[in-house]
Amino acid sequence: QQPVQSPQAVILREGEDAVINCSSSKALYSVHWYRQKHGEAPVFLMILLKGGEQKGHEKISASFNEKKQQSSLYLTASQLSYSGTYFCGTEGRNAGGTSYGKLTFGQGTILTVHP
Amino acid sequence: DVKVTQSSRYLVKRTGEKVFLECVQDMDHENMFWYRQDPGLGLRLIYFSYDVKMKEKGDIPEGYSVSREKKERFSLILESASTNQTSMYLCASSLRGPDEQYFGPGTRLTVT
Numbered sequence: 001q002q003p004v005q006s007p008q009a010v011i012l013r014e015g016e017d018a019v020i021n022c023s024s025s026k027a028l029y030s031v032h033w034y035r036q037k038h039g040e041a042p043v044f045l046m047i048l049l050k051g052g053e054q055k056g057h058e059k060i061s062a063s064f065n066e067k068k069q070q071s072s073l074y075l076t077a078s079q080l081s082y083s084g085t086y087f088c089g090t091e092g093r094n095a096g097g098t099s100y101g102k103l104t105f106g107q108g109t110i111l112t113v114h115p
Numbered sequence: 116d117v118k119v120t121q122s123s124r125y126l127v128k129r130t131g132e133k134v135f136l137e138c139v140q141d142m143d144h145e146n147m148f149w150y151r152q153d154p155g156l157g158l159r160l161i162y163f164s165y166d167v168k169m170k171e172k173g174d175i176p177e178g179y180s181v182s183r184e185k186k187e188r189f190s191l192i193l194e195s196a197s198t199n200q201t202s203m204y205l206c207a208s209s210l211r212g213p214d215e216q217y218f219g220p221g222t223r224l225t226v227t
Contacts, residue, residue: 002157029213032213032215034216041205041218041220042158042205043218044216044217047214047215049213087157087158089158089216091213101146101212101213101216102171102173103216105150105157105158106157107155107157108157
């Protein structure tokens, strides 16, 4: 089952902040975040592997609440270059404990940053 | 730089034709994936492979098959194309396990 992303779309002015949420109905092994600009392939932003883990990437950071099966992506002081569609990809825990990186992606959140 | 290439950017096929989509990666990655992307549905996994000749079904494997005879090449096959398979197809690869995935540029397939 696909994770649910919210909001579906967000419009910002340069310098504003945004939060994108990703919720799963199953226990998670990892959460990935990708950004896709129009007409281009998705590009990796970050992976979160441990519950409670937070990671940063320039002014973009993310957290992973394993207990709630949720992850959030934080974009601070947004820039025009942040515009695009953001996808979370989740990998569920399996009994064997192995990971093949098999991701189930959310439907995406369209972020538009205006000058 | 990791490079993932796909055989065609645009492809138009007729209903019932057999279609081959090829993907090649040049970084010795173990894992390779095929997704389709449709508006409002995000990326949906069709098949993936974690080793040569190994394949696993993804979330929407019906109507598709795959082949991985060499580590660097992963092919998606539509045995008998149908109009509901019109979509953007993206290939990706990752080193192993839950590593970041590198995506190819995509193939926009239209089945008429």
